[in-house]
Amino acid sequence: MAEKSKYKRVILKLSGEALAGDKGFGIDPETVESIASQIKDVTECGLEVAIVNGGGNIWRGLSGSSKGMDRATADYMGMLATVINSLALQDALETLGVPTRVQTAIEMRQIAETYIRRRAIRHMEKERVVIFAAGTGNPYFSTDTTAALRAAEVEADAILMAKKGVDGVYDCDPAKNKDAVMFEKLDYIEVIQRKLSVMDSTAISLCMDNKIPIVVFNIDKPGNILRAALGEEIGTLVGGK
Template identity: 80%
Template sequence: MANEAKYKRVVLKLSGEALAGEKGYGIDPNVVNSIAGQIKEVLDCGLEIAVVNGGGNIWRGLSGANKGMDRATADYMGMLATVINSLALQDALEQIGVPTRVQTAIEMRQIAEPYIRRRAVRHLEKERVVIFAAGTGNPYFSTDTTAALRAAEIEADAILMGKNGVDGVYDADPATHPEAKKFDHLDYIDVINRHLSVMDTTAISLCMDNKIPIIVFNIETKGNILKAAMGTVTGTTVGGK
């Protein structure tokens, strides 16, 4: 089935909210287990998959900074939140027999490997899921940028952007504008110029410079992660052919 797939190696970008379920905060074990099952489907088809988690279900660095906290400190707290999410996802994956490695940009050897590019690629080649945690290890950079950076470093074929409750990119918020139009394909520069909520500008620029396509899809529909990796999901593709 790998021969039928559009992409061989992908980076799945999950928001923190994607792990929170309906509550919108914390970690919902049922949701995490569901996502782990979908990731296993991708691996079982002979594809290589790495994951980047957000941390917004636990802490948002920008929110803390907006309330007077030192921005760098707030961002480091957000990085630690992504580690918590990554460990939860790792546990769910290993419970269903998927070998998984968490690699952190900030060293914490007791619970995870430090991020080493060559080791990450080797894990993927050995059919292990690699979860990149702690962002880039630097404040002022989002986990969107982490996904773009890691995808470039490991030479991923695409970034799969799983969204909650929306099946692609629209010209307006479909929740408040029923007449909103969904895009099937966008150029990187269109996303930047139109201020569309796909990724932040730094992340989009990285993808544009490295020609990494971004597939935006609804992660709440079971089976969509595999469909996105196969290139058959109903969503929006940014860049690519």
């Protein structure tokens, strides 16, 4: 079935909030299990999958720094939050029989591998899911930028941006404006110029420079991860053909 897909290797970008379910904070085991089940469906189609998690369900670096905390310290705390989410997702995937490796940008050998590009690629070639944790290992960079950077490094065919509560990218906030219009396709430069909430500008620029398409879709609808991975017309496509 992989032959029918537009892509062979994809990066799935999950927000921390996606793992929290309706609670909005922490980790909801049922939600994590549901996401893991959808990821298993993707691997069973023969696609190679890597994942980048956010950590906003546990801690937001920007929120901490806005309240007086040192920005670098707040960001490092956010990186550790992504490791917690990654271990939870790894456990759910392996419970379903999906071999999974967590690779962290900050060395913590007792619980995860240290990120090595060639090893990550080899894991995917052996049909293992790789979860990239701890961001880029540097403060001031978002997990969006991590997804763009890792996608370029492992030569992923696309980034699948899973959004909670929205079907794609809109010209304004659909929660505040019922007349908001969803885009089916956008150019990278258009996202930057319009300041649309797809990824931050650093991440978008990385994707533009490396010609990595971004599929923005609603994770709340079961089966959407597989549909996005197979290249079906879903949500909003940024870049690509």
